[in-house]
Amino acid sequence: MPFLGERHLAAALRQCGRRRSCPGADGMTWADYRRAAAIRIPRLARALREGAWRPGPLRINPLPTYSGKELPCVIPTVEDRLVHRAMRNAVEPVLEAGxxxxxxxxxxxxxxxxxxxxxxxxxxxxxxxxxxxxxxxxxxxGSDPEQVTSWLAVHVHDGTFLDRFRTALAGLPSPxxxxxxxxxxxxxxxxxxxxxxxxxxxxxxxxxxxxxxxxxxxxxxxxxxxxxxxxxxxxxxxxxxxxxxxxxxxxPFAKLPRAAALDDRLSYRARGLLAERWCDRPGWTFTIEHLARTRGPGVEGHTVAELRAAGYVHLTGVPGRGDRLRSAFTLHRAAIPGGAGNAEPWVWAPYATARDGRLSYRARGLLLAQLSYAEPGTHEVALVGGVAALAEHHQAPGEGREALGTALGELLAAGYGSRERMRGLDGRIGWGRSFAEFRPESR
Structure with missing residues (x-):
């Protein structure tokens, strides 16, 4: 069993000593262990060779995670970690190779x-x-030392090494x-x-x-x-x-039809709702009541009416209380330019963007409309003049300067754009907005 001999244990000690880690249940640090390494390493190698080595006590230390849950973490003694490192050094090349x-x-x-x-x-x-x-x-x-050792035995055939490996796992709450x-x-x-x-x-x-x-x-x-x-x-x-x-x-990335994102019959709010529904599976229905519960009341009724008038959604019925049918809507993909598989250009965006709950429907529609102006092969678009330019050059029904300013503020706060100094077509310098285009090849 040469891989757990003195030379390999000394190499493992050098590897472990490069890391800053806390002591185990016995309170010993790596500095303490190194000071007596000339005595400890030969003694440890002999114990492993003769089968007398046994794992030490564990220090249980649950760690908080980013999700708020606790990760059950164990901290072995420094000598046990040294043995684990030597075992890993012996096994890892075999597993990496095949x-x-x-x-x-x-x-x-x-x-x-x-x-x-x-x-x-x-x-x-x-x-x-x-x-x-x-x-x-x-x-x-859901595993035990015998089971885990059997996985390793498929690739490692040193019986003495496998026995010591099993002993190391037996000292843990789970392998x-x-x-x-x-x-x-x-x-x-x-x-x-x-x-x-x-x-x-x-x-x-x-x-x-x-x-x-x-x-x-x-x-x-x-x-x-x-x-x-x-x-x-x-x-x-x-x-x-x-x-x-x-x-x-x-x-997935959503391929949103560029012609729909630029349809001037629709408000930006309606375009944002259209983008969100585009991410649904074909045939899925939605109701105004559902939109009001998830996005808040007040605007969804006439927003859906815009999409229906433009032919993007059609009215269906779904079972309601009793024998009554509730009004529901289904996206009419064939009516959307580029939605039926023809050669219209697309706007790329991750589904998370089209469904970003931090943004209002107006902000999402504005973002997609602005990205539609990007030149082929580029990944960002500049809007020189900010709200004034939107109100003057990019008309959308029912969108005033105040509403557009609020939507632009949402996009900047969510990290979708930046505010910077830009030169307009007339040569004058002014404040503008720059939006990043989310293309698969740019992520």
Missing amino acids: VFADWVSGYRPGRNRITALRQAMAWADQGFTSVADVDVAHVSH LAPGTGVSPLLINLRLSRADRLLPDLRLVRFADNYCAFAASRTEAERAMERVLDRSVRTPVVPQGATVTDTAARLT
């Missing part, structure tokens, strides 16, 4: 968030802009408990068994988060089902891993 997929980042040497982003951008550049996003929750739950030196490696090992069942999908995985890239929403939905079946609904990943309703979602 187990982990190239599209997996996170907890891997030489790979990080930037690696995952580059892979995601490469798929988006090829036109695969509908994304199935699956976050495997509780991936560190994949966050905070240990081996849990990141084991999470990737656990999910690699599901990764092998997904060879034909365009995937990027960072830690326990899968993104499947597709050319359409329908294809993305099929990819999502495949990932769910392989990563959660199968005995390949043991019981305990789940996907919550909010963790599995589609994150």
Whole structure:
């Protein structure tokens, strides 16, 4: 078992010593351990060789996360972390060489968030802009030391090493408990068994988060089902891993018809509502009552009437109380220029932008209308003159300067634009607005 000998333990100590980490339950720091390393390392190597080594006590330290929940984290003693690091150094080259997929980042040497982003951008550049996003929750739950050691035994055949590995895991509350030196490696090992069942999908995985890239929403939905079946609904990943309703979602870019965004029959408010409804699945209905509950009362009735008068939505009926039918509306996609698959240009925006609850419908419609003026191949558009230019050159029914100024303020506050000094067509310098265009190739 050479990988747990003195030389490898000393190398692991140098790696661990580069990090600033708190002491474990015994209060020993890395500085304390290094001062007596000439005695401790040989003694530890002998204990591992003879099978006498046992893990020390754990310090339990729950950590608050950005979502407000607590992450159950354990802190082993510095000597146990040293053993974990040496074990990881021994196993990692084997798993990197023949187990982990190239599209997996996170907890891997030489790979990080930037690696995952580059892979995601490469798929988006090829036109695969509908994304199935699956976050495997509780991936560190539902396993025991024997089970985890059996995963590793498929690739590592040193029985003595596997026995010491099992002993290290037995000292933890669960084998994949966050905070240990081996849990990141084991999470990737656990999910690699599901990764092998997904060879034909365009995937990027960072830690326990899968993104499947597709050319359409329908294809993305099929990819999502495949990932769910392989990563959660199968005995390949043991019981305990789940996907919550909010963790599995589609994150496509919306291709909004440019002609609809510039339709001067519609107010900016109506264009914003049209963009939001465009992100729904074909055939979905909505009611004015639903809009009033989710966006607030007061404007949705005549906003929907604008869309209906222009032919963008048509009236249907859905079951209501008793035998009565409620008035509901469905987007008439064939009536929208560019919506039926013809060669009209498009405005690109993430679904999150078209549905951004921080923005009023007027602000969303204004943003999409301004982005429609961008030249092909560019990713931003400048509005010189601000509200005055909007009121004079970009007419929309029912939109006064005060309302447009409020909408512009919403966009700037939400980070969709910036206020800067610009030169107008007449050569004079004035305040203007610059809006970023959200194109798949620019993200």
